Structure formats: structure tokens, C-alpha cells
Amino acid sequence: MINTIIFDLGGVLIDWNPRYLFRKIFTSADEMEHFLTHICTPDWNEEQDAGRLLQEATDELVEKHPEYAEQIRAFYGRWEEMLGGTFDETVQTLKKLKESGQYKLYALTNWSAETFPIALSRYEFLSWFDGIVMSGEEKSRKPFPEFYTILLTRYQIAPNDSLFIDDNLRNVKAARALGIATIHLESPKQIETALQEYNVHI
Numbered sequence: 001m002i003n004t005i006i007f008d009l010g011g012v013l014i015d016w017n018p019r020y021l022f023r024k025i026f027t028s029a030d031e032m033e034h035f036l037t038h039i040c041t042p043d044w045n046e047e048q049d050a051g052r053l054l055q056e057a058t059d060e061l062v063e064k065h066p067e068y069a070e071q072i073r074a075f076y077g078r079w080e081e082m083l084g085g086t087f088d089e090t091v092q093t094l095k096k097l098k099e100s101g102q103y104k105l106y107a108l109t110n111w112s113a114e115t116f117p118i119a120l121s122r123y124e125f126l127s128w129f130d131g132i133v134m135s136g137e138e139k140s141r142k143p144f145p146e147f148y149t150i151l152l153t154r155y156q157i158a159p160n161d162s163l164f165i166d167d168n169l170r171n172v173k174a175a176r177a178l179g180i181a182t183i184h185l186e187s188p189k190q191i192e193t194a195l196q197e198y199n200v201h202i
Helices: 019-026 027-037 042-049 054-064 066-077 087-101 116-122 126-128 146-154 168-176 189-195
Strands: 004-005 014-016 082-084 104-109 129-135 162-166 183-186
Touching: 004 126, 019 027, 019 066, 027 116, 042 054, 042 146, 054 066, 082 116, 087 126, 087 189, 104 146, 129 146, 146 168, 162 168, 162 189, 168 183, 183 189
Parallel strands: 004 104, 004 162, 104 129, 162 183
Antiparallel strands: 014 082
């Protein structure tokens, strides 16, 4: 019986995409994709999610790629422009779950501790969670097992009683390996149907 639901944030509740910013900076889509694939890569960004300081990461990358210095500095200098809003279907579902009072609700997110305060001030629904475990504070991140274990231990969550929702299949598989039920959310529109498969009715 599921009594605890754990949400990822970016890609599930919050629409974050660096392209929202870099489409304004690059005139060529191909050059933008090259930059996001080979310069400011997802792996590089995840190091900041896991606790590396933004300034340190920026300076190191500018030294390696001085020809992209302005664009690299924009990544965190204009980070807020990467926020595209929310996924209303999942936010409304979260609201219904909260109002039902039947479930404990947590967030498990890969997010820099330096940028997370922006999200906290912008999105009221972040206050609906019973707890948030954020990678930048813990100096670990998904998909590492110890990051999930922090949440489970801190809030005394039994894996067999919990359900984890993430848009990243890598992170879903890691949760599954720990005995947590999972939803790989490929579209926000599937959220309520996916929950019903676990007898989570709202």
C-alpha cells in the first residue's frame, strides 16, 4: 500500500530547460546544441547540482573554452531565464494529493544549493512537501543510491510503501533497485493514469 509519494522537480513539476536562455544568445540552433552538448554539458551542470560552487565551475570552464566565455558566464549569470514555468497537470495532481491528506509528499531533486532559493521564492507549491532533499545541500545526487537513502532514512520511509516519480529513466532505475515503486513520467499528462496503476486515487 503506497503511503508516500516522492517527486522529482525539474521535468516533472518545473519546466527548466537551458534552451529557453540560449535561444536568445545563439543565432544558430546548431551552435547552441554544440555548446550545450560539448561545453556546458549536462554532466558539468550536475557537478554543481552535487555541490560544486557555481563560480568555481564557471571559471574552470572559461579557462578551458575562452572563446565561449560570455556564453559560459550566462549559464548561471542568467540562470533564471531557463525557468519556463510549471507543468500544470503535475502541480494540480500534487495539490490534490496534498488536500487528500492520505499521503506523505517529498521532493528528491538534483539542484544547486545556490540556485534553489530562486525556485523556492517563485513556486509556492514547494511549500506543500513534507520534506525536500536537495542534492546541492547533501553533496550527492541522483542516481547514486546514497542520495535516495538520505531521504528514506531522514523521514523514516519504507521503500515498499513509497512511489518515486521522475522524468529521467536513469534515476527511475536507481530508485527501482532500492525497492521503491516508480513512475517514469514521459509526459505530465500521464500523471493521474500512472498513479491509478498503483491504486493512488485522488
